[in-house]
Amino acid sequence: MAVIKKATIRDVAAKAGVALGTVSRVLNDHPSVTPQARRAVREAIEALGYERDAVAGSLRNARTRMVACAIRDFDIPAFASYVKAAEAVFREAGYTLLLASTSNEKDVELSLLRSFAQRRVEGVMMTMSDEADVELAQGIASASMPIVLIDREMMTNVDRVMADHEDGADQATSHLLALGHRRIGMIVGDPAAYPSRSRIAGYRRTHDRHGVQVEERLIRNHVLSNEVAFRETTTLLSGDNRPTALFVAAVDMLPGTLRAIRAAQMVPGRDIGIVAGSDSDLAELGSPPISALSWDRGEMGRHAAEMLIERIRDKKPRPARCVRLPVALIVRDSAGRSNADQALK
Amino acid sequence: MAVIKKATIRDVAAKAGVALGTVSRVLNDHPSVTPQARRAVREAIEALGYERDAVAGSLRNARTRMVACAIRDFDIPAFASYVKAAEAVFREAGYTLLLASTSNEKDVELSLLRSFAQRRVEGVMMTMSDEADVELAQGIASASMPIVLIDREMMTNVDRVMADHEDGADQATSHLLALGHRRIGMIVGDPAAYPSRSRIAGYRRTHDRHGVQVEERLIRNHVLSNEVAFRETTTLLSGDNRPTALFVAAVDMLPGTLRAIRAAQMVPGRDIGIVAGSDSDLAELGSPPISALSWDRGEMGRHAAEMLIERIRDKKPRPARCVRLPVALIVRDSAGRSNADQALK
DNA sequence: ATTAGTCAATGAACCGGTTCCAAATTATCT
């Protein structure tokens, strides 16, 4: 924590015996500087320990070289993976990342959007709690910087990166139906936003295709924390006519579900079939290993970052783009098997 | 993405019929403004949709209200937990968080430190790859903003927040020794930095106390990825005279270790005792549940954030502080048991 | 030799806030 006050571009100019404009040109690699002037400036910078002040530099021109990311909860490993991959791309391109959690709250989302604008952030990568909300749509539309939405689809005038969760839900549901399950419990997040909404759609679509009636009671939504996952799973398991399998379609809600299964003295895969909606170490290495839907999270973060950088670079208005990544079902050994009379094998 | 050019403080002043200094005073809640002037300014701000420009505001005074966090790899859940808790504290206090991963590379750490300084970040919370490195120490000492180190102890002139990993290692080792294990394999990170260094120290200390000779071959260090964890565990398990238990003392390296155990056709807890150095869903919910060391990660992030904010607020030089959080061993069912002739029960 | 053209360098103006001194206004005290 030294307290020397820093040298300015004028100090450098004086030391090098050139005008301050020349120093600026050297700093920005402008071509029209003679080698000797360039060298003199370089030496003066070295001698004075000069460091460019990014705040001052950003005042005149619009470029702050900062981008922001506002995500629901970034200690959810899946989200952390997006952000990590994105940050790497941003840093490579010379951008610094601002990060905030929104806790999926609309007010936080709006206030962050405002705060980012005040800081002249050049682009934003974010999730949105409610895709149908007018104020949020308005907030995004009136933002002065480009925005890329993560795992959202409705706002079609904004760039989006998403995984194909409806197809994933279809795969998971088909898998369970094929094993004979007819009552499949679903643990799912907030249907106001794409991932959960489309997972529910996929679940229904697949039931319809196989001519199986959906039992509404089995769809437990608004599960956004493991405490709620525990409660909802317990509810599902405690009634009579309990499901023979569970599709844990909310991201990172497997722990709460497994806790509830354990608390009910049941063994996953034997007493109840289970498919996780997002892959994790726990799914891979549990006993039994748990079948899970998987997509390339790094790819998702990288795509988002690249789209955003591209938008920032050429600001001509172009139609919004949408990248949809494939989801694959990794079959492990947890889906169980149910025959017509509902008894597990 | 609207393209209206924004109103400035001068526009507001003109509209409200006051001087620009008065507008600034209203914005900053200075007391000496008459209620009517304040109201006129408020109305003008409303009418023009004025938004304060944080970049411009930070130019004259030093306050950018930004803090930065540079952490090894923030998709490691434990680290993400620190950052999330810290971010909440920072946001509450009006600070925006800049985030970057260092990949534990010295060059990245140094260059980030420089970049943060250029952006006039007011404080930094970070990990450091090598506590003994002179350049890094120099970089920190000469930084113009306060720094809080996460899980580091050697740089005693800097604020630090850490968990008591030596005591944790002692608990884990004692537990395994008490169960009869005499050859305890250790999977541990980079001994150049505190957590791993002190875990190794704890491991040795406990062995000494119990009069058990440490077998150097069993300490596998520099494990910073699950691929390496897999390899090192495989090495440990394949030699003859294999350990009867493993202490997975590197954070988040349990998955790789379990993969190796599984690949060796062994069952944790039955064929080999295991204690994890950091708790996780996988440890809690695996079969068998795996005993693990645990500490309050949220508390750690919060402490770091609070220390940093305090430093920023009163800049008088005070001696560096160090918060050391307790580590507890959560005993589950994975430690196994070994008797004198090395056969597992 | 003169003119046109190219390239470097200069430094004032600018970005949009904050700060602070001096001036104006209002309140308080004899």
Next chain:
DNA sequence: AGATAATTTGGAACCGGTTCATTGACTAAT
């Protein structure tokens, strides 16, 4: 009422870069 003190207000200067019109030097073309 007049003097003095306290409070508001005005606006120039400032923060430290970037930009750009202008000048100066040098080269190529006529």
